[in-house]
Structures are given as structure tokens and as C-alpha cells.
Amino acid sequence: MAVDNAKWVAQCMKDNADAKVPEAVVNKYWVCMNEKMDDNETRTITQWEKANPQARKACEKAAGWE
Numbered sequence: 001m002a003v004d005n006a007k008w009v010a011q012c013m014k015d016n017a018d019a020k021v022p023e024a025v026v027n028k029y030w031v032c033m034n035e036k037m038d039d040n041e042t043r044t045i046t047q048w049e050k051a052n053p054q055a056r057k058a059c060e061k062a063a064g065w066e
Contacts, residue, residue, distance in 0.1 A: 005034050008030075008034055008044065008045050009027070009030045009031055009034055009045070011044075011045075012026075012030040012033075012045050012046065013026060013027060013030065015046070016030075021064075021065055025063050025064050025065050026063075026065070028062065028063035028064070029059050029060060029062075029063035029065050030045060032058070032059035032062050032063060033045050033048070033049055033055065033056070033059050036052070036055045036058075036059070
């Protein structure tokens, strides 16, 4: 499962390459989002993110993406 998690986060990093924040902040945000997801989740992190705004806000704060 860890390989899948790394793959998901890597894809999110690629998708957010043009973010106006440091790469480390983007990575911390997506790792946080991935950790909040259930291991049996079938949606992408991005799909899950859109359906879970409270988790998104918590991860933005934790990552310093404000």
C-alpha cells in the first residue's frame, strides 16, 4: 500500500507543479491528505479532497499553505 500512496502523492505533486508555494509545502499538504484517506478509498486524492473540505482546510493549515 505504501507504494500506491507514494504514487498518488507523486501524481499530485506533478499536477501542482505550478503552485505558488514551495514544493515542500505542496508535498506536506498531499501527504496529509493521503494520510486522512481510508486505505480502501478508490477515488484519487484530488477527488477525495473536493468531497472533504474540512480535511482540505486542516491539511492546508498543517502544511502552511495559507
